[in-house]
Structure formats: C-alpha cells, structure tokens
Amino acid sequence: MDKERIVIIGGGFAGLNLAKRLDKKRYEVALVDRNNFHSFPPLFYQIASSGLDTSNISFPFRREFKKLKNVTYHMGHVKEIDVKAKTIRTSYETLPYDRLVLAAGSTNNYFGMEGLEETVFGIKTAAEAMHTRDEILDRLERGALEKDPVRRKQLLSFLVVGGGPSGVEIAGALGEMKRDILPREYPELNQDDVSITLVEGADRLLGAMSHKSSQKAYLYLQDLMVDVRLNTSMKGYKDKIVSFGDGHTEYWETLIWTAGVKGEPMPGLPQETIGRGGRVLVDEFNRVKGYEDSVYAIGDICLMLTEATPKGHPQMAQPAIQQALNLAKNMNKGEFVTPFKYWDKGSMATVGKNRAVAEVKDTTFTGRFAWWLWMFIHLISILGMRNKLNVMLNWVWNYYTYSTSLRLLLRPTKYPLRRHWGD
Numbered sequence: 001m002d003k004e005r006i007v008i009i010g011g012g013f014a015g016l017n018l019a020k021r022l023d024k025k026r027y028e029v030a031l032v033d034r035n036n037f038h039s040f041p042p043l044f045y046q047i048a049s050s051g052l053d054t055s056n057i058s059f060p061f062r063r064e065f066k067k068l069k070n071v072t073y074h075m076g077h078v079k080e081i082d083v084k085a086k087t088i089r090t091s092y093e094t095l096p097y098d099r100l101v102l103a104a105g106s107t108n109n110y111f112g113m114e115g116l117e118e119t120v121f122g123i124k125t126a127a128e129a130m131h132t133r134d135e136i137l138d139r140l141e142r143g144a145l146e147k148d149p150v151r152r153k154q155l156l157s158f159l160v161v162g163g164g165p166s167g168v169e170i171a172g173a174l175g176e177m178k179r180d181i182l183p184r185e186y187p188e189l190n191q192d193d194v195s196i197t198l199v200e201g202a203d204r205l206l207g208a209m210s211h212k213s214s215q216k217a218y219l220y221l222q223d224l225m226v227d228v229r230l231n232t233s234m235k236g237y238k239d240k241i242v243s244f245g246d247g248h249t250e251y252w253e254t255l256i257w258t259a260g261v262k263g264e265p266m267p268g269l270p271q272e273t274i275g276r277g278g279r280v281l282v283d284e285f286n287r288v289k290g291y292e293d294s295v296y297a298i299g300d301i302c303l304m305l306t307e308a309t310p311k312g313h314p315q316m317a318q319p320a321i322q323q324a325l326n327l328a329k330n331m332n333k334g335e336f337v338t339p340f341k342y343w344d345k346g347s348m349a350t351v352g353k354n355r356a357v358a359e360v361k362d363t364t365f366t367g368r369f370a371w372w373l374w375m376f377i378h379l380i381s382i383l384g385m386r387n388k389l390n391v392m393l394n395w396v397w398n399y400y401t402y403s404t405s406l407r408l409l410l411r412p413t414k415y416p417l418r419r420h421w422g423d
C-alpha cells in the first residue's frame with residue numbers, strides 16, 4: 001500500500017505529539033518548523049530571567065525522529081499554502097501533501113499598536129526570551145556604571161504589560177532578581193534604583209483563574225516589590241514613553257509584552273477559514289471548515305466553536321496535546337468517529353520561590369504546596385531525561401545559592417531575532 005503523505009506545520013506540543021502517534025505503516029510524515037528543536041514555552045520566563053539555559057528546555061527534532069522512521073524534519077518558515085494544488089512553500093522548498101496539519105501555534109498580538117513589534121521585548125519564543133534576558137542584563141550593567149541617579153533609575157525601569165500567567169511569572173522573576181540577586185552581584189546598585197511595574201487592563205490578575213488565585217498572585221508580587229496597576233490599559237509606546245488609556249504618559253526603558261496572542265498567520269489559507277483572533281476554524285474533529293478531507297488544525301492556532309466552548313479552547317498545552325492525540329486516533333482509524341472532548345486538568349502560575357497558585361477541579365492551592373506541585377508538573381512534562389535532570393539541578397542550586405552562571409551577556413553582532421525568515 002502506498003503511504004499517504006502528511007505535512008505537519010509546527011513541532012510544538014500539538015505537532016510533535018501528532019507526528020509521534022501517526023500510524024507508521026499508513027503515513028509518511030514531514031514535519032516543518034522554523035526552529036530545529038521542540039521547546040517548552042511555560043519555562044521561557046526562566047530563560048528571560050537567567051534561571052535556565054535555553055538548551056535545558058529544548059529538544060532537537062532530529063534526535064526525537066531517529067526512532068521514528070516514517071517522520072522527517074524540514075527546517076523552514078511557511079510562506080504560502082496552496083490548498084488547491086495541495087502544496088506548501090517554505091523558505092527553502094515546496095512540499096506536496098495528501099493531508100496538511102496546521103500546528104503552528106500563536107504569535108504576539110499588539111492589537112494594531114504602531115511600532116510595538118520593533119520596540120518591545122517578549123517571551124513568546126525561546127529566541128525572544130533570550131533577547132529579553134540580554135536586554136535585562138545590559139540595563140543592569142549600564143545602570144551599575146551610570147553616575148546620574150535620575151538616568152540610572154530610568155535605565156533600570158522595567159514594565160511588564162499583561163497580568164496573565166506569563167506576565168505574573170516574569171514580573172515575579174524580575175522581583176526576585178531585584179530582591180535576591182541585586183544585593184549579591186550588583187553592589188553599585190540600590191534596590192530603589194530598580195523599578196518593576198506590571199500593568200493589567202482588567203480589575204484583577206490571572207483573569208482565567210479564581211478570585212482567590214488572583215488575590216494571592218497580587219500579594220505575592222507586592223511582596224517582591226512589584227508595583228501592580230490594575231484597570232490600566234496601555235495605548236502606545238514610542239521613544240520609551242508609554243501612553244495610557246486615561247491620557248497620562250510615563251517613561252519605561254524596557255517593556256516586556258505578554259498582553260495578547262493571535263493565531264500564527266498562514267499565508268494562502270482562504271480567508272473564510274480564519275476566525276476570531278486569527279485562529280483557524282475547525283469542526284469537532286479538528287478538520288478545517290471547507291477542507292475537511294485534506295486540511296486539519298490543532299493546538300493554539302485552531303478555533304473549535306461548539307456549544308460547550310463558544311470562545312474556543314484555552315490556548316494552553318493540554319488542549320494542544322489532547323487535540324493531537326484525538327486527531328491521530330481518528331486518522332489512524334481511517335474515519336472520523338471520535339469528536340474532540342477537552343479534559344481540563346487544571347491551571348497554575350508561579351510567582352517566585354515557594355509562591356504559586358494552582359487550581360485542580362474546584363480546589364485552589366497556594367503557597368509552598370502549589371509551588372512544589374508546579375515544579376513537579378513542569379519537570380515531568382519536559383522532554384528528555386537529561387533536560388529534566390538539568391532543570392532540577394538548576395532549580396535546586398538556585399534555591400540554595402541564588403547563583404547561576406547564566407547571567408552571561410553574549411552579544412551577536414546582529415540580532416536575527418524578529419522577522420528573520422526573509423519577510
């Protein structure tokens with residue numbers, strides 16, 4: 001029997017899990033990703049705050065696919081999809097497919113604010129997180145040299161925009177740097193020189209979690225000297241000046257954006273397949289509307305609107321993994337009989353050592369227990385035994401010593417980090 005050719009775009013939680021589970025006898029799989037590694041976004045904030053090295057939470061595709069004789073890795077950024085000719089064009093080649101699976105995740109959404117893409121920093125990808133880390137270290141070093149106290153405070157002003165889990169986690173990590181690292185490693189600086197502010201448009205942090213978790217996260221951040229401003233919407237950022245909804249403006253040297261995501265654009269995909277937030281519309285089997293026989297979408301990039309999920313599923317790891325497993329099940333059977341049903345295993349966020357919030361079913365855990373739970377869940381989810389051990393060793397070491405060798409400022413001659421795939 002001739003094998004069907006499946007092209008998967010994206011090797012994140014969704015794409016990688018699908019590739020691993022497709023029937024080897026039935027399908028020949030080509031996985032396209034612009035990075036040659038799978039990574040673990042929930043810990044990107046620790047890259048940005050010099051807590052972990054990128055290699056600790058990344059895994060080369062080629063190593064993973066050594067065991068899978070029916071899967072090949074293709075490096076490339078997707079430039080165009082032609083659903084009529086059944087081909088995709090990447091930065092380097094054109095690939096034909098019998099079936100195409102979109103698993104390219106999501107990207108930063110700046111809500112049309114001009115110039116943000118070029119001026120703010122993010123933690124949406126491993127590369128962005130590394131760039132953000134360099135920016136933070138650069139400002140600490142320059143602040144340590146600055147004689148003018150006003151300019152020093154300017155240089156050391158960090159603004160986190162967005163009070164979801166990513167915003168809370170990076171703000172907490174910066175707060176810990178200010179409290180624990182500054183006195184040890186930057187004796188030229190006072191804690192008062194560094195300001196960390198988090199702004200959130202809603203009236204509470206962690207809007208998708210319970211009020212108890214929101215309140216706890218707020219208190220934890222206050223303990224870490226983070227100035228949290230709720231009901232505060234940012235309207236623009238130009239020449240380091242942030243303008244807010246109420247008309248006032250303020251200087252911030254470094255702005256870390258965590259306030260919104262949208263589906264990764266897939267050029268060439270017919271407009272009628274795109275729904276709210278740039279996400280691709282799918283039915284309950286993850287088949288793309290209008291192309292049910294040949295195009296599928298899973299994970300962050302897809303929007304499955306059902307009575308139970310009128311806004312789609314949360315853009316989180318579990319829906320992505322579970323959709324991949326369900327799609328593999330249907331494809332391996334050769335017929336689409338099992339609709340996707342999401343099993344919500346809970347959510348969590350950490351705000352520094354011994355401080356976290358976790359919700360499992362109707363129970364909320366906070367403090368040290370939630371933090372241990374958070375560490376355990378993240379450790380078992382990271383791919384590769386060596387990575388797990390490295391992360392654990394780093395965490396234990398940092399817990400007791402606050403000392404890591406990761407605060408290295410490695411400057412490439414040119415940052416190839418933003419749109420660098422020829423567009």
Ligand SMILES: Cc1cc2nc3c(=O)[nH]c(=O)nc-3n(C[C@H](O)[C@H](O)[C@H](O)COP(=O)(O)OP(=O)(O)OC[C@H]3O[C@@H](n4cnc5c(N)ncnc54)[C@H](O)[C@@H]3O)c2cc1C
Pocket residue numbers: 009010011012013014015032033034035037038039040041042043044045076077078103104105106123124125165166264265298299300301315316317318320348
């Ligand atoms: C900072 C951060 C923290 C998070 N914390 C949590 C958490 O604690 N818990 C949780 O459940 N979820 C968390 N999430 C969300 C979670 O990471 C996503 O929901 C999940 O990664 C979605 O999986 P995916 O496979 O759909 O997409 P992704 O994991 O984003 O994978 C997409 C893949 O597609 C590739 N790609 C994208 N565009 C292209 C293109 N045009 N061409 C080629 N390749 C492309 C990318 O390189 C990537 O490998 C977090 C996300 C971030 C950014």
